[in-house]
Amino acid sequence: xxxxxxxxxxxxxxxxxxxxxxxxxxxxxxxxxxxxxxxxxxxxxxxxxxxxxxxxxxxxxxxxxxxxxxxxxxxxxxxxxxxxxxxxxxxxxxxxxxxxxxxxxx
Numbered sequence: 001x002x003x004x005x006x007x008x009x010x011x012x013x014x015x016x017x018x019x020x021x022x023x024x025x026x027x028x029x030x031x032x033x034x035x036x037x038x039x040x041x042x043x044x045x046x047x048x049x050x051x052x053x054x055x056x057x058x059x060x061x062x063x064x065x066x067x068x069x070x071x072x073x074x075x076x077x078x079x080x081x082x083x084x085x086x087x088x089x090x091x092x093x094x095x096x097x098x099x100x101x102x103x104x105x106x
Contacts, residue, residue, distance in 0.1 A: 003101055006034040006061055011073040027071075035060050037074055044088045044105045054087055054105040063091060063099040072106065 009032050016028030036059040044054045047068060058072060066072075072084045084106035092101045 003061075004036055004059060006036050006059070008035050008037055008074070009033070010035045010037070010058060012066060013071045013073065014067070015069045025069075030073075033060060033064060037076075042105075046087050052087055056084070056106050058084075058104040058106065060102040060104070062102070064102040064104075066102065066104055072104070 011030050011032050013030040014028040015025050017026045018024075019026050037056055038059070039056045042054050042057075043051050046052050058074075060066070066086065066089060068086050068089065070086060072086065073081060074084065075081045086104050086106055088105045090103045090105075091099050092103065094100050
């Protein structure tokens with residue numbers, strides 16, 4: 001059972017490889033995960049330590065298999081579909097070290 005209600009769904013598309021002919025990434029097999037998306041602007045640090053602006057945060061139960069190279073496609077309640085790229089990923093853990101929730105800033 002999740003700490004917060006996960007009533008929304010996001011489609012995650014991992015990278016599947018790299019096309020050397022066109023110098024572009026090839027998308028992998030997409031899969032869906034239950035989540036909670038919270039819109040809100042905040043300042044976060046990316047993988048290089050630079051401060052960037054995040055427009056929202058995805059919350060996933062326990063330790064979600066998400067990397068910074070994935071793309072997250074979210075459809076809101078108004079059927080507007082938006083694709084995001086993760087900026088920062090953090091895992092919140094309990095005192096015993098078990099993962100409770102994964103936060104993905106986009």
